[in-house]
Amino acid sequence: MDITFLNNINWVPLLLTFKLALVTTVLLVLIGIPIAYALAFSKSKLKAIPEALISMPLVLPPTVLGFYLLLVFSPDSFLGNLLNQFLGIQFAFSFTGIVIASMVYSLPFMVQPIQNGLQSLPKAYVETAQVLGKSKFEILKQILLPNSIRSIVTAIILTFAHTIGEFGVVLMIGGSIPNQTKVASIAVYEKVESLNYIGAHQYAFILFIISFSVLLGVYIFNNSNKNWLTSLSK
Amino acid sequence: MMIKIQIEKKLIGAQKDFTLSINKQIDSGDFVAIFGKSGAGKTTILRILAGLEQPEKGIIQVEDKVWVERSEKKVVPVKNRNIGFVAQQSILFPNMNVKEQLTFSKGINTDLRLLEEVVSIMKIDNLLSANPNKLSGGQKQRISLARAIIQKPKILLLDEPFVALDYGMKQELIQLTKKITNQYKITTIFVSHDPVEIIQLANRIWVLENGRIQNDGNPKDLLSNFLNSLNN
Numbered sequence: 001m002d003i004t005f006l007n008n009i010n011w012v013p014l015l016l017t018f019k020l021a022l023v024t025t026v027l028l029v030l031i032g033i034p035i036a037y038a039l040a041f042s043k044s045k046l047k048a049i050p051e052a053l054i055s056m057p058l059v060l061p062p063t064v065l066g067f068y069l070l071l072v073f074s075p076d077s078f079l080g081n082l083l084n085q086f087l088g089i090q091f092a093f094s095f096t097g098i099v100i101a102s103m104v105y106s107l108p109f110m111v112q113p114i115q116n117g118l119q120s121l122p123k124a125y126v127e128t129a130q131v132l133g134k135s136k137f138e139i140l141k142q143i144l145l146p147n148s149i150r151s152i153v154t155a156i157i158l159t160f161a162h163t164i165g166e167f168g169v170v171l172m173i174g175g176s177i178p179n180q181t182k183v184a185s186i187a188v189y190e191k192v193e194s195l196n197y198i199g200a201h202q203y204a205f206i207l208f209i210i211s212f213s214v215l216l217g218v219y220i221f222n223n224s225n226k227n228w229l230t231s232l233s234k
Numbered sequence: 235m236m237i238k239i240q241i242e243k244k245l246i247g248a249q250k251d252f253t254l255s256i257n258k259q260i261d262s263g264d265f266v267a268i269f270g271k272s273g274a275g276k277t278t279i280l281r282i283l284a285g286l287e288q289p290e291k292g293i294i295q296v297e298d299k300v301w302v303e304r305s306e307k308k309v310v311p312v313k314n315r316n317i318g319f320v321a322q323q324s325i326l327f328p329n330m331n332v333k334e335q336l337t338f339s340k341g342i343n344t345d346l347r348l349l350e351e352v353v354s355i356m357k358i359d360n361l362l363s364a365n366p367n368k369l370s371g372g373q374k375q376r377i378s379l380a381r382a383i384i385q386k387p388k389i390l391l392l393d394e395p396f397v398a399l400d401y402g403m404k405q406e407l408i409q410l411t412k413k414i415t416n417q418y419k420i421t422t423i424f425v426s427h428d429p430v431e432i433i434q435l436a437n438r439i440w441v442l443e444n445g446r447i448q449n450d451g452n453p454k455d456l457l458s459n460f461l462n463s464l465n466n
Contacts, residue, residue: 127286128325130312132385133340142338146329 117151
């Protein structure tokens with residue numbers, strides 16, 4: 001295969017894409033597990049509301065999400081002003097902004113697989129661990145998470161892959177500032193707009209290969225035997 | 235470990251709803267069997283004692299400690315009751331080998347001698363590094379029982395633990411249960427459908443019907459009457 005079109009590629013948008021995907025995924029693991037746990041074991045009739053809210057990015061156009069995030073976090077808004085004044089965080093047109101937007105946009109990809117994994121475990125595991133004197137936190141750490149490791153790894157891979165593919169929401173929040181917010185998907189868009197198809201192909205090809213590899217990995221992983229997972233969960 | 239149970243709870247029956255109503259006392263070291271038809275409320279009594287379900291009214295007192303006092307809304311959480319519970323289907327955690335299952339209970343680090351003793355009595359020495367998915371039903375139940383004993387429970391609750399086993403395994407586990415509960419003088423409450431295993435194990439039987447204990451006495455006396463009534 002002739003890959004000479006990859007010569008002289010500017011790697012910065014690709015590196016920025018991976019940095020964004022990595023930071024978003026790490027932060028979402030920390031936030032997503034407690035949310036998934038709360039939703040999986042909540043008996044409240046109102047839990048449908050947070051469930052629906054978390055799933056909204058699956059159906060909303062990214063531009064709608066980006067628009068509302070801009071309204072909420074813009075320097076003129078109460079929250080945006082507060083973050084800027086007291087923590088020095090500027091949301092719009094910054095890397096921090098696109099991380100927050102990506103976290104909102106990819107939240108269902110982290111929460112839903114983990115929630116499903118926790119809900120599929122027999123209720124008797126929790127009851128047995130309670131009878132054996134364990135607290136809720138100990139049960140989560142020693143029983144629920146190790147036995148949901150498959151769902152957790154799937155959630156991590158899907159979140160990472162989904163963040164790599166983000167476009168609309170990142171463009172709305174971050175614009176296209178080189179070295180700060182111009183990720184690979186935006187670089188493709190700009191190259192096409194300027195009729196630079198070879199330039200667009202450089203990023204598109206790499207994104208295509210990476211996305212395919214990640215998804216292939218997910219399916220191989222899901223079909224694989226569980227032996228190494230058992231050792232991973234110890 | 236003296237146990238006082240005065241509880242009421244509404245249950246949904248197959249034909250009609252009924253109230254589970256128990257007012258009994260169990261003496262320290264007793265091995266009480268609860269005998270009755272399916273849906274009579276036998277398992278619910280065990281789950282209430284373990285704290286996995288709550289009665290609507292009543293008191294549960296173990297020695298001088300009140301575990302449940304509904305009128306004062308007092309309920310001791312499951313994890314603080316120190317109950318040993320062995321269910322019909324053994325619940326072993328797939329992410330742990332047998333030794334990890336046995337040392338999982340709270341406070342086990344303090345008594346490794348007991349662990350070794352129980353492992354030897356239950357004949358599971360050679361299974362310690364095995365994963366639960368490699369074990370037979372009988373081996374899993376022996377491990378469940380060992381895990382329950384190792385936590386030095388105040389009460390041992392057995393919910394038809396032999397029902398899924400073949401005859402040979404059942405007899406072996408009944409003998410091991412008898413030996414181990416006698417050796418550690420554990421107050422035990424045992425749910426069963428099987429008069430023979432009740433006679434082998436228990437020194438007291440409650441015959442439960444429609445949520446109430448209709449008979450309370452010696453298993454040999456009560457069950458021989460029951461078996462005679464079946465023959466006539």
